[in-house]
Each structure stands twice: as structure tokens, then as C-alpha cells.
Amino acid sequence: MESKVHRPRVVIVTVPCPGHIIPSTQLAKYLLSMSIDVCCYSTGINYPTVENQLEEKFGDVRIRFRPLITNSEFVSPGKELTDNVSWMQGPSDGEMAVRLEEIVRNLTPPPVCIISDLLAGWSQDVADKFRIPRHVLYTMPASALLFSFACFPSLISPQVAPEHPPGTWNSMVVTTHAFYDYMMRNARRLQEASFILVNTFEDLEGRFLDLMRSEVIGKPNVQKILSIGPLIRSSNIEMVSAHSKPSAREEHESFAEVMHWLDAREQSSVLYVSFGSLLTVTETQIHELAHGLEICGRPFLWVYRVPNTPQILPADASTEDSLSEGLPPGFLERIQGRGKLIRGWAPQEKILAHKSVGAFMSHCGWNSSLEALWSGKPLVAWPLAVEQRLTARYFADMQLAVEVRKNDDSIVESAEVVQAISLLMEEREETGIHSKFDRMQELAHMAVDDGGSSRSNLQVLIDSIKNQPNPLT
Incomplete structure (x- = not known):
């Protein structure tokens, strides 16, 4: 059995929505099954909601998303959270980065990379500071990722990426200024990531994935766009069920x-x-x-x-x-x-x-x-x-x-x-x-079976993590 001393460590950062927590937890479980230690954190300031959702969905004592920010630090008594931005993150990007930086600095052994949600773009600054890669876990469909890239013509021009499905891209434009700014500043940082891990599979959305691979990789830092889904509890990438218990x-x-x-x-x-x-x-x-x-x-x-x-x-x-x-x-x-x-x-x-x-x-x-x-x-x-x-x-x-x-x-x-x-x-x-x-x-089912596209892409991620030197050691 591999000694825990030699196991690489990964920091995972998600946001407190079930649609983001679930795939993040599934990926964390898979990494654990591959002898990779994980330290999991959540943004947002209603952490009890995150904890409850996790228990309800997984009931797994080995995976806990610790809060980067607690309610008492940023919410005065009686104040209600009524907008999506303060709910999912609360403090500024800079404040979030400072808190994560403190955590990373004190981890022993230190992490070899950060895997974070699209909506935690500020974690790129922390990865850069410690000279480790940041991989983005994209929990929405590849068609939405294509839209995100198409918002920046330097990455994908409208001629290369026509609107698909036709007549749908207007629905992606949100009208609330604060939320639009929140989404766009995080999407802009996609191009700084090393790997973009998409919760989908090739036979479902290969056309979008292939287009993005041909246009985005290398602009400027993106090395790979990997489909690794479906990241759901029932799928065969659930490798540590022996450690789980009914919720x-x-x-x-x-x-x-x-x-x-x-x-x-x-x-x-x-x-x-x-x-x-x-x-x-x-x-x-x-x-x-x-x-x-x-x-x-x-x-x-x-x-x-x-x-x-x-x-x-x-x-x-x-x-x-x-x-x-x-x-x-x-x-x-x-x-x-x-x-x-x-x-x-x-x-x-x-x-x-x-x-x-x-x-x-x-x-x-x-x-x-x-x-x-x-x-x-x-x-x-x-x-x-x-x-x-x-x-x-x-x-x-x-x-x-x-x-x-x-x-x-x-x-x-x-x-x-x-x-x-x-x-x-x-x-x-x-x-x-x-x-x-x-x-x-x-x-x-074939995608996550042995030899399937998602299972093979997960192995690419695993190999990268295990071969990644840590500049802090």
C-alpha cells in the first residue's frame, strides 16, 4: 500500500450550490481512490447550507467542504442574503484569495495544484503565487463553456463558433449588473488555467469540445480541455463507496x-x-x-x-x-x-x-x-x-x-x-x-468504464497530479 507520506495533495474549491458541490465531491472521491489527498473548501457564507446538501446527497464522512469564510465574519445579525453574488461568495475576490493563500501556506505537505470552480477565478492568483497549476472544474455543459469563450473574440471568433443551438445565446445574458460582472470576470480567467475539466462526455458534446480544443488550447495558458463526466454518484468513477455511509x-x-x-x-x-x-x-x-x-x-x-x-x-x-x-x-x-x-x-x-x-x-x-x-x-x-x-x-x-x-x-x-x-x-x-x-x-456508461473517454481523461489528470513537482518542497 502506498505510504501516505508520498501521496500528492490537491486543494479543491467549489461554490455553495448543489450543481457545483455534487461534481466537486465526486471528483474529490475519485482522487482519493487514486491515492491523492484532497483538501476541500467552499466559497459563500451560508456554509450550513453546503454541509446539509452534502450530507443529504452523499453522506460521506471523508469529504467535507470547509468554509473559507464564515457567516459571522461578514454578515451582521438580521442581514438577509438576497442576491446571488453575496450568497455564493460574499467578500471580494481579493479577500477570498488572501484567505485561501493563508490555508495553502500552512498545509503540510503543500498542494501540487488547485482544482477550482469556474466561479472561483480569484484562486488563479493563489496558484500563481505558489507557482502551482490551477485546473478549472467546469460544472455546466460544454455548450455553455463555448459561449463563455466566445465572449472574448481573442479566444474564439464568432465566425469560428456560431451560436448553437441557434437562438439560445441571448438566454445566457443576465440582466443583473452585479451578477453579470461576477460571471464575466470569472469567465475571463478561464484562459489562465492549465486544464479545463468539463463534466460531460465526448459522445454527448464532442462537437463543442473539439471546436474549443482547436481554437483555445495555448491561448495563452490552456493546455488541455478534458471531458471527465458524468460526475454523479451513480457513475462508475465512484471508487470509494466502501468509505461511504447512508445519509x-x-x-x-x-x-x-x-x-x-x-x-x-x-x-x-x-x-x-x-x-x-x-x-x-x-x-x-x-x-x-x-x-x-x-x-x-x-x-x-x-x-x-x-x-x-x-x-x-x-x-x-x-x-x-x-x-x-x-x-x-x-x-x-x-x-x-x-x-x-x-x-x-x-x-x-x-x-x-x-x-x-x-x-x-x-x-x-x-x-x-x-x-x-x-x-x-x-x-x-x-x-x-x-x-x-x-x-x-x-x-x-x-x-x-x-x-x-x-x-x-x-x-x-x-x-x-x-x-x-x-x-x-x-x-x-x-x-x-x-x-x-x-x-x-x-x-x-461507456465513457466512465475502463477504456472510456472520460476514464482515460481522468487518468491524464491523475498522471499530471502525480508527476507535478511542488516548488514549496
């Missing part, structure tokens, strides 16, 4: 209740509905969706969030009395026995893996999309924000999803809900979506 959430009675409910349903009969752990829709939209689910006549499992819930914290579990908040009057009574609502956390990967689930109505967050692919559950694509629209359109173009259409008031009407469900679950053969989805599921 408290998974052992909870409500978890068993959901599984028992699914067990009682026919194979491929249930529509699973979830729009992620952060975003919500309006009450008007909730009513249209509820009416559509009621009319369609199919069993459904809906992870429900009350309309206009703040983005900052994930929804808490709720009592049955408050479950009806925001829903049409009498809805819960009318769907009793056919539909089930969950308020708060749901074991999504286990739900998607269940044989009774036949399709997934999703906001097309990248983690959710990869989990759907891995489990072979086609999508009713209902994007809510930014890169989700890229994913929804791309999946629809590839016949991996049915994308819902909004009316002139940006509402998906109940009739559209019914039609989308019908196309996906009742007209399976006519659409061809299920056969294409089954093939993409197979390719996703």
Missing part, C-alpha cells in the same frame, strides 16, 4: 415512504417532476402545471417548492398542512392515490433509477440532465434560467427531450403540459426519443 436523509422515514410509493406503481408509469433545489416558478405557473398533471391522468411524483421561495436557501421539509400552499384549491384531494408531492429534499438519483419512473420533467440543470441520461429517463425539458435553455434546446434537437413551449406571457399552459407528457410517455415509438435516449445512456 441521515436516506435513513429517514420519508425516504422509505417515497420508495414504497414508487414500488406500488407499474413499470415506467410515473412522471417525476422537479425543477431543482434553488429556483421556483410563479403561482400562476404552478396552477397551470398542477392542472396539466391532473388532466394527464398519469401517476406523478412532484418535488414541490412554494412559489417565489427565496433562492438563497434550499426548501425545507414541510408539514402536510403547508404542502397545499400555492396550489389550486382541492388539488391534493383530487390527485390522492395517483399523485404524490414532496416538499423539500428528494433522493433524486434513486428516484430516477426506480423502474416505475418513465420520464422526468426537469428544469434541465446540468446535474439533473446527466442523472436523467445515466438512469435512462427521457426529459420533458422546462428550462428556467441561463444555461438550462442551452441544454433544453440541445437535448430537444438531439431527440433526447420534448421541450415545452411558453405563451406570450412566458407561461407554459396546462394544455402544453398535457401534450408534452403525452408525446414522451404515450407516443414513445412515434417520437423516437426513447431509443435515442437508451443509446445515449449506454454511451454515458
Whole structure:
């Protein structure tokens, strides 16, 4: 067995969103399985949220994302976090860099590299100071990475990288000045990274990856763009499951209740509905969706969030009395026995893996999309924000999803809900979506198997880490 004294060490920095925490944790687990020590840190100042999400999702005592900044240091009593920037980071880039620099300086042995999220661009300054590489873990799709590069014509010109899918890039432009500045200053630092590690696989997004490789590598510091996904708990790159334990959430009675409910349903009969752990829709939209689910006549499992819930914290579990908040009057009574609502956390990967689930109505967050692919559950694509629209359109173009259409008031009407469900679950053969989805599921599994593209790219990363000299030693 390799002596721990000779194990290289890596610092991993993520941001406190489930879509970033999950792949970061999966990568950390893989590095551990390859005899590489990891020290994990999170930006943002609502660290308890990060910890709760991690426990809920993984329940792994070996992986802990320590806070770079604590709430008490930067938030006065009673102050609410109401914007995305202060929620995900809080202090300035310079303050974050100083804190990470202090940590790196005191680590023994010192790290040979930093692997950090796109949204921790300031960590490049720390890597430069200690003369070690920074690798970016890009947790969104490669199509969104292409957009990020195309924002800087010196890297990729518009002629080389035409908008794809057509008509989607406008959706990536955010209107809030602070958030736009936050995104752009971090995207600008992509070109300073050594490796860009993308949570995707070649058969899904190879066209985007190849274009970026031909145009970006060497401008000025990028050495490699590596697809290393799917980075989800179920995938075969999970190499340290012997060290894991069931989370408290998974052992909870409500978890068993959901599984028992699914067990009682026919194979491929249930529509699973979830729009992620952060975003919500309006009450008007909730009513249209509820009416559509009621009319369609199919069993459904809906992870429900009350309309206009703040983005900052994930929804808490709720009592049955408050479950009806925001829903049409009498809805819960009318769907009793056919539909089930969950308020708060749901074991999504286990739900998607269940044989009774036949399709997934999703906001097309990248983690959710990869989990759907891995489990072979086609999508009713209902994007809510930014890169989700890229994913929804791309999946629809590839016949991996049915994308819902909004009316002139940006509402998906109940009739559209019914039609989308019908196309996906009742007209399976006519659409061809299920056969294409089954093939993409197979390719996703092959990517992380021995000899697969993602497994091979992970080995490139491992070799680089193990061969990287540390200037501090």
C-alpha cells in the first residue's frame, strides 16, 4: 500500500450550490481512490447550507467542504442574503484569495495544484503565487463553456463558433449588473488555467469540445480541455463507496415512504417532476402545471417548492398542512392515490433509477440532465434560467427531450403540459426519443468504464497530479 507520506495533495474549491458541490465531491472521491489527498473548501457564507446538501446527497464522512469564510465574519445579525453574488461568495475576490493563500501556506505537505470552480477565478492568483497549476472544474455543459469563450473574440471568433443551438445565446445574458460582472470576470480567467475539466462526455458534446480544443488550447495558458463526466454518484468513477455511509436523509422515514410509493406503481408509469433545489416558478405557473398533471391522468411524483421561495436557501421539509400552499384549491384531494408531492429534499438519483419512473420533467440543470441520461429517463425539458435553455434546446434537437413551449406571457399552459407528457410517455415509438435516449445512456456508461473517454481523461489528470513537482518542497 502506498505510504501516505508520498501521496500528492490537491486543494479543491467549489461554490455553495448543489450543481457545483455534487461534481466537486465526486471528483474529490475519485482522487482519493487514486491515492491523492484532497483538501476541500467552499466559497459563500451560508456554509450550513453546503454541509446539509452534502450530507443529504452523499453522506460521506471523508469529504467535507470547509468554509473559507464564515457567516459571522461578514454578515451582521438580521442581514438577509438576497442576491446571488453575496450568497455564493460574499467578500471580494481579493479577500477570498488572501484567505485561501493563508490555508495553502500552512498545509503540510503543500498542494501540487488547485482544482477550482469556474466561479472561483480569484484562486488563479493563489496558484500563481505558489507557482502551482490551477485546473478549472467546469460544472455546466460544454455548450455553455463555448459561449463563455466566445465572449472574448481573442479566444474564439464568432465566425469560428456560431451560436448553437441557434437562438439560445441571448438566454445566457443576465440582466443583473452585479451578477453579470461576477460571471464575466470569472469567465475571463478561464484562459489562465492549465486544464479545463468539463463534466460531460465526448459522445454527448464532442462537437463543442473539439471546436474549443482547436481554437483555445495555448491561448495563452490552456493546455488541455478534458471531458471527465458524468460526475454523479451513480457513475462508475465512484471508487470509494466502501468509505461511504447512508445519509441521515436516506435513513429517514420519508425516504422509505417515497420508495414504497414508487414500488406500488407499474413499470415506467410515473412522471417525476422537479425543477431543482434553488429556483421556483410563479403561482400562476404552478396552477397551470398542477392542472396539466391532473388532466394527464398519469401517476406523478412532484418535488414541490412554494412559489417565489427565496433562492438563497434550499426548501425545507414541510408539514402536510403547508404542502397545499400555492396550489389550486382541492388539488391534493383530487390527485390522492395517483399523485404524490414532496416538499423539500428528494433522493433524486434513486428516484430516477426506480423502474416505475418513465420520464422526468426537469428544469434541465446540468446535474439533473446527466442523472436523467445515466438512469435512462427521457426529459420533458422546462428550462428556467441561463444555461438550462442551452441544454433544453440541445437535448430537444438531439431527440433526447420534448421541450415545452411558453405563451406570450412566458407561461407554459396546462394544455402544453398535457401534450408534452403525452408525446414522451404515450407516443414513445412515434417520437423516437426513447431509443435515442437508451443509446445515449449506454454511451454515458461507456465513457466512465475502463477504456472510456472520460476514464482515460481522468487518468491524464491523475498522471499530471502525480508527476507535478511542488516548488514549496
